[in-house]
Amino acid sequence: MKITCEDARSLVPGYLDAQLSEAQASPLRAHLLDCSACRESAKEGRALQRWFEPLREQSVTVPEGFAARVARRALAGDPGLLVPVEAPAMAGRRSHIGFLLVACSVAAAVLFVLALVIQRQNLPATNGLEAQNRPPWLVSGETPPSAEHEIVIQAPEASPASGANARNAPRSEPRR
Amino acid sequence: MPVAMMQPAAREDAQLVEEALGGNPLSFQLLIERYQERVFALARRYTKSAVEIEDIAQDTFLKAFRRLASFQRQSTFSTWLYRIAVNTALDFLKRVGRSPVRAVEDPELTAEPQRALAGSGIAISAPDATLRREEVARVTQEVLDELPEIFRTVLVLRELEELSYQEMAEVLGISIGTVESRLFRARARFKEAMLRLHPEFAHGD
DSSP: OOOOHHHHHHHHHHHHTTOSOHHHHHHHHHHHHHOHHHHHHHHHHHHHHHTTHHHHHOOOOOOTTHHHHHHHHHHTTOOOSSSOSSOHHHHHHHHHHHHHHHHHHHHHHHHHHHHHHHHHHHSOSSTTOOGGGSOHHHHHOOOOOHHHHHHHHHOGGGOTTSHHHHHHSOTTSOOO | OOGGGSOHHHHHHHHHHHHHHTTOHHHHHHHHHHHHHHHHHHHTTTOOOHHHHHHHHHHHHHHHHHTGGGOOTTSOHHHHHHHHHHHHHHHHHHHTTOOOOOGGGOGGGGSOTHHHHTTTOEEEOOOOTTSOHHHHHHHHHHHHHHSOHHHHHHHIIIIISOOOHHHHHHHHTOOHHHHHHHHHHHHHHHHHHHHHHOGGGEEEO
């Protein structure tokens, strides 16, 4: 099977790296025999590879006892020098603290809103409730006339000027 | 990967991993001894300091031990360890402020690979026979150091560690197609840097 120069150029790197199957390499070899331009391209690739050979052959020196020392440290649970500053255990603890802070903030906000609502409900709806407006029976300590008291509670709208009625007025009424 | 399909060395690695996970301290030491030279060799491509090389190698093995239980048999132990070693070396570069340049950060790197070679008509000659091998190694290392990390790493894995495209894809977590295109660009960049730093090695038409 014949291949084009374009096919050959794309196959040359894999050929030089010995990464082609025989089915791919065989037609490329045939093409390189016929095509001087592609052959030159392959020669250039091979020349570049030769620059790496001496570097590849350089020996490496491992310090004496390295393997035993590192194995001991690994078994002792040493995380090493280059691990991130924030260890996973610490990160977990931080996230718990964060959650607690958020939960406390939410709880504080809810309590604040609740306190406002309760306060509004207890507040008089008008400024008309003054000490001097208190009914005489309350000031003198006399027994209140029960019939009058009954009327005040049961029919608040009947006498809006009354201090007792003001206490029971709807909260939507504007304050003065 | 089924045990029956593994190469003998990979089978021995898998056995040592099992024993280390079972609490045998000597098995992990044996694994280190099998791979310490390759990890040191890889680490020295990223730093010249002997202390830093040892730190990277040590951290690679300590990380490997911590993650040993997560080692999947889909890849070989050596490929798995290489992946940890490359990532440890790159983390180290970031930590010491020699942050690697990524392709996404450098628009020049994402350009067509042919651009670097277009119209030059100049090739690199093979190392002259009169050059001492130490000198060739020094020049090559000098040119490699000029390259962005993304290209240096593929050249180191292919030309110096002689990993296959498949192994490189596993180590780098990319497809084989990406390995091929990255390697092609890396070689073009290596040639550019070599011609810039050492025009005496140019081989014109």
